[in-house]
Amino acid sequence: MSNNSILVIGGGFSGLTAALEAAEVGHEVFIVEKMPYLGGRVAQLKHYFPKLCPPSCGLEINFQRIKNNPRVKYFTLAEVVGVSGGPGNYEVKIRIKPRYVNNNCTACDKCVEVCPVERNSDFDFNVGKTKAIYRPHLMSFPMRYVIDDQVCEGTSCAKCVEACEYQAIDLEEKEKEITLNVGSLLVATGWVPYDVEKLTNLGGGQIPNVITNMQLERLAAPAGPTDGKIQRPSDGAEPKRIAFVQCAGSRDQNHLDYCSYICCMASLKHCTYIREQYPDAEVVIYYIDLRAPGRYEKFLNNIQQDEKVLMVKGKVAKIEEEPGSGDVIVTAEDIMGGLKVEERFNLVVLATGMQPSIAVEDLALDVAKDDQGFIIGGEEKGVFAVGCAKMPLDVMTSAETATGAALKAIQTVRR
């Protein structure tokens, strides 16, 4: 007798969509999420395509659907550590890391006020800081704080425990392991931004005023570390000249040997962020090919109307810091003009691509992947890849793959 339940690995937009699709036709679904919150990459964006909504729109409705649906169970800070069995009858071991904060948490922020330890915020890609106890983000779901046990001083400090009026903090909480029985698995492990440290010729991680596109999202997000103000990391100055470096690590056999699909649109979207704050700022987008899939071409055409947004065909291959000013010197060949030029900018944004998460941190599940780490198999085992675990996609298309995969999983467990 086949087990009717479905496990979804990853609680980002793809995973949430797949889980809800299956749950809302009656299946029990478990979501296993590594981070302390659901919502994944979308939660980190200021706006997302196709309609340039803020993440609250879209995620909020999905969170409501989860809350109202007893068939969806989710685990945060959780990872799959072992899978045995076969289609229709899987046994999955899940390790859940301690959050140290229980359901009593009301997000009153008293603990944060007293916490003496600061950490770089991974949610903000290190452009911001949090305390050792922190709220994952403004609209995090579940709305519960979490402690980073890598930096927390533990029971020797315990200032947060004293400050908490609701007995929500337990510094002694231990890691635990649970076992789930499911009939099918959906892999919605998503993506990580490509590691810019590997882009040495682009000053990745070395030059303060060279940031990534995802860092720009955090700078521009209203609840981000700068309250939504786009400014240079080195001195907080308003940038007047900004360059976007497309294909930073994508379409490159030395890095990611594929087009990451979203980066062109991301940079065009970022032009709207910049224009909103700085009507006179000059923007140069250096590209190999501008790829605006399908209807997005209209968006490209709109940005091209902006006289202060210049699009230069020619990949940037050299970025250096100008000593003293903090400005950044970008070298590219303007192919149309046939000139190799050095241009100075206040801020440079590397349009880094997406790498499948499981290419960086392997998943404890035997499933065929291509040489770049995207999942290409598993269907015969009742394992289905969703969203960016499968290929680089935008949010809308990810959700479509999620619906399709949910159907496949349902077919597997009903057999």
Add this chain to the structure above:
Amino acid sequence: MATRLEPNVQFIREMQAAGGESLKKCYQCATCSVVCPLSPEEAPFPRKEMVWAQWGLKDKLVNDIDIWLCHNCGECSDNCPRGAKPADLLAALRNMAYKSLARPAIVGEWMSSAKYLPILFAIPAVIFLIVWAVSTGLKIPEGTIIFAKVFPTLAAIDPIFILTVLFVVFTFAASIGKMFSSFKESGLTPKEDAPGFLMSLIGVVKDEIINHRKFKECESNKDRYPGHLLVFYGFVALAIVTGIVAFFYWTDKLFGFGMTTPLALWNPVKILANAGGIALIVGLVYLTRSRLNADPKKSVNSYYDWYLIGVIWFVVVTGFLAQIFRLADAAAPAYIVYYLHLVSVFMLFAYLPWSKLAHLVYRTVALAYARQIGRKGLSE
């Protein structure tokens, strides 16, 4: 306005065969032009050469001065996101220039593929065998080993090599003329205030060749700087030695003072010769190693590369072995190895205009011309 392009498909195939096999992989991102430390601001290379190559624009490419400004450091190929190997394409275009610039064209044909190697070897092998047959009837002479007993300087070595040198000089004179007219054809003419060609040439030797400045600017192939430098100065030392020996041979003949070979080991000229030989060997080790270790995804060695390295090894190894056998008084091996040494030296010099070594003339001329037209790297 539409421009009509005439793609030369045959030319594309020739470039691929001559070492530019990956040229079609290029997607025109221009990373290469940016990372190249020698590429100029206006019309930088090698991105434009890649698109010309893909389109088969033979006229553009055969008149292109930039293939000679490239020092083949490989920075472009290392950073190429597609593995299109621009450095190999430019090397292939130079190989094709070696083949097409100098006359008679048949030598170019023989130098372009390993299958003709027996012919190239046989020509000097037969010549020097005839010399040997005439001098001693192919016998190993008795007594002290003096190579001139078998290969007499005045009657054989000098005439053969003087003729060879004249042949090479005239060949180059004609092909340099062709090169100039091809540069002019591509619209590159010296500026009004440009220095004369001779001044530019002296400038190139002084600022670039003596110190190998441009080799040092490259990150990608660090072994090539010491390798090329040592081989270069090894040859310079040996050229000086040859000059001195020839000079004193004639003073001895004409005025009765001078020196005759073999020279004693402690003779300063002999010391210079051996130092030059050792520099050659060390340099060759560097260059051979970097070619053998080259990542096939980044660069592929062509027959032109191996012919030159191989012949220089042939020259150096037979040169040293002949000396060692002579000092060890092993007559038969000494004369035989010396015979092979003469064959190798002939193979190096007589075919020079069609070999990769011709870059010493073509590149130097192109660099001097580039100074006249004011073409220099963005960072220079």
